[in-house]
Amino acid sequence: MEFVLLLLMVTACAAVTQDLTGKMFTFPQESNTAYVKLTPNGLDFGAITVCLRTITDLNRSHALFSLSAPLSDNAFLIFKSTADGIQIYVHNKPGTFGGEDYKVNTWHSICSTWDSVTGVAQLWLDNKPFIRKYVGGARIRNPVIIIGQEQDSHGGGFDKTQSFVGMISDVHMWDYTLSACEIQKYMVDRNLTPGNVLNWKALDYRTYGRVLTEPKTTCSCTE
Secondary structure, X not given: OHHHHHHHHHHHHHHOOEOOOOEEEEEOOOOOOOEEEEOOOOOEXXXXXXXXXXXXXXOOOEEEEEEEEOOEEEEEEEEEEOOOEEEEEEOOEEEEEOOOOOOOOOOEXXXXXXXXXXXXXXXXXXXEEOOOEEOOOOOEEOOEEEEOOOOOEXXXXXXXXXXXXXXXXXXXXXXXXXXXXXXXXXXXXXXXXOOOOEOHXXXXXXXXXXXXXXXXXXXXXXX
16 A cells, blocks of 8 residues: 555656756766656647757767657657757758757757748757758647657657767747747847747656756856
8 A cells, every 4th residue: 555655656746847947857878768758738730949958978979859750750859960960850851950069068058940831940059040941841740759869769769879968958849930039038048938838947747767857057156
C-alpha cells in the first residue's frame, strides 16, 4: 500500500506544470536514455516558432529540439551539424544555415521559425537573423516533443551519438511566426510574450534518465 501511494505521488509530481524561471535542464553525459518530454498546448500546427538557450562543449552533431509526427520523424527539428552548421528540418527536409558563430562553452540564444503557407524557415542566433530559406512542409499534427535526443521514430529511436550534452533553458514555442521585434525581445530577455504552445514559465514536462533540473548557471559576481 505504501509503495502504491509513493508511486502515485511520483506520477503526480511528474505531471505538474512548473515555473522554470531561472532554471535549466542539465544533460551531464552522452546517452540514448536521457531526455525531457514536453507536453504541448495543441496538436495541430500550421506555423511554428521555437526559442531556447543552450550551452555545450560538443564538437559533433547533436539535436537541440526534436518534434516528431506519426509519419514524419523530423517534423520540426533544430539540429547542429558538424559539417553543415545549424539545420532546421520540416517533414524531414532540411534547411541549412551556415556561417554561424556557434562557440562551445558559451550560452547561445536560438530561435527558429517556419510557416506552412510560404514553406519558409528562418534561423536567429544570438540576435543575428539568417536568410530565409524554403523547406516546404504541410501542417504538423499529433507531435511528440523531445529535448536531449533526436527522434528516429515517433517518440523514440534515439542514438547517443546525436544526443545533447550540456544545458538547455528558456524553452518556448508558439503556433505562429514571431515578428523580428518579438524575437529580439527573447534574445535580450525583455518583456517577451511567453510561448502559447510551450511556456518555460508554466512548463508541462517529464524527465527520463540522467537529467537534472537546476538553477541556471550565470556569473554576475563583483569584487
